[in-house]
Amino acid sequence: MNETVVSGIRPTGKLHLGNYFGAVQNFLKFQDTYTCFFFIADYHSLTTHPTPAGLNDSVYRVLAEYLALGLDPEKCTLYLQSDVPEVAELYLFLNMNAYKGELERVSSFKEKAKSQPDNINAGLLTYPVLMAADIILHHGTRVPVGKDQEQHLEMARTFANRFNRLYNVNYFQEPFAIGSGNKLVKVPGLTGGGKMSKSAGEADSIYLDDEPEVLKKKIMRAVSDSGPATPGMHKSVPVQNLFDLMALVSAKDVIDFYDKSHTEGSIRYGDMKKQIAEDMEHFIAPLRSRIQDTLKNRELVAKAAKTGMEKARESAGKTIREVREIIGFRPF
Ligand code: TYM
Numbered sequence: 001m002n003e004t005v006v007s008g009i010r011p012t013g014k015l016h017l018g019n020y021f022g023a024v025q026n027f028l029k030f031q032d033t034y035t036c037f038f039f040i041a042d043y044h045s046l047t048t049h050p051t052p053a054g055l056n057d058s059v060y061r062v063l064a065e066y067l068a069l070g071l072d073p074e075k076c077t078l079y080l081q082s083d084v085p086e087v088a089e090l091y092l093f094l095n096m097n098a099y100k101g102e103l104e105r106v107s108s109f110k111e112k113a114k115s116q117p118d119n120i121n122a123g124l125l126t127y128p129v130l131m132a133a134d135i136i137l138h139h140g141t142r143v144p145v146g147k148d149q150e151q152h153l154e155m156a157r158t159f160a161n162r163f164n165r166l167y168n169v170n171y172f173q174e175p176f177a178i179g180s181g182n183k184l185v186k187v188p189g190l191t192g193g194g195k196m197s198k199s200a201g202e203a204d205s206i207y208l209d210d211e212p213e214v215l216k217k218k219i220m221r222a223v224s225d226s227g228p229a230t231p232g233m234h235k236s237v238p239v240q241n242l243f244d245l246m247a248l249v250s251a252k253d254v255i256d257f258y259d260k261s262h263t264e265g266s267i268r269y270g271d272m273k274k275q276i277a278e279d280m281e282h283f284i285a286p287l288r289s290r291i292q293d294t295l296k297n298r299e300l301v302a303k304a305a306k307t308g309m310e311k312a313r314e315s316a317g318k319t320i321r322e323v324r325e326i327i328g329f330r331p332f
Helices: 017-030 042-048 052-069 086-095 100-104 107-115 127-136 147-167 212-220 237-249 252-264 269-296 298-327
Strands: 004-009 035-040 077-080 142-144 176-178
Touching: 004 017, 004 127, 017 035, 017 052, 017 142, 017 237, 035 052, 035 298, 042 052, 042 127, 052 077, 052 269, 052 298, 077 298, 086 127, 086 147, 086 298, 100 107, 107 127, 107 147, 127 147, 142 147, 147 176, 212 269, 237 252, 237 269, 252 269, 269 298
Parallel strands: 004 035, 004 142, 035 077, 142 176
Antiparallel strands: none
């Protein structure tokens, strides 16, 4: 089947390990095989009211990082969401068939409403509608994302199907989240809580350009178990998190060694963290240097944005013309 892959990342600062293993790693894999659209979700980031300069810096940074990590504007369409106003038009159409009740039940909305009670804006409520617009605008069928986006994809299918039903057409296809193998990835944070996330503070995330000393310090301070290990002990959440991080960057025999020493009760978490820090540095070093170089190459980044905008608007324009026709916006 001819799959179309669509995905995006919000420009909220530097990319971290969760963004890489949840999303970018698969972007790199798919750009060689499928028709791909990867963008910077800068409209989405407006829900938290960035300053104009801050927004501009973050968008530039994510595009530079996309390029540094290996996304190739010749192989995929790489663009800024705000360069494609058709996204906003489709968002408007889909909003007419998205209901308050279902939007209020979305977990990410409920979490945000709790964490930012003074800023529960309409953009936050309709966030999944904008995401659906991003995806179905290019007839996306596969969406490489981390586990945290699963429910949003469910909503995107609902909105695509609802449009088809309302207008009695078979126009939009259902998009599905895609991860590694048949699992969506969740990279844990370093502070012992849930997924790695910028909002959990500096110490929670490993950024793809963290300097060696910073990287080492963060990992050595990661939450683990304090008490002595005993044979056959169950892995606590923070300990499982360490194993999950190790699984991303360490060799199989190293992972097996620590697994066995955990089972035997002889594990030393300090040693395990030292090993993770070493293997992480090995993984990050080439990325860091490419990110630093690309950030300086403003011409390359600007050229990629322009090429991407043109390609994305071509695909988006066709969809919007067809959607307008379906809805009944036709010449007399
Ligand atoms: P965002 O910017 O929060 O995250 C970007 C991508 O990184 C993944 N991710 C993670 N994966 C595994 N473990 C983690 N700890 C982790 N943290 C982040 C996310 O799952 C995501 O794939 N709403 C989206 C952006 C978006 C989008 C879209 C995505 C807007 N429109 C259309 C796909 C299709 C978001 O806020 O991602």
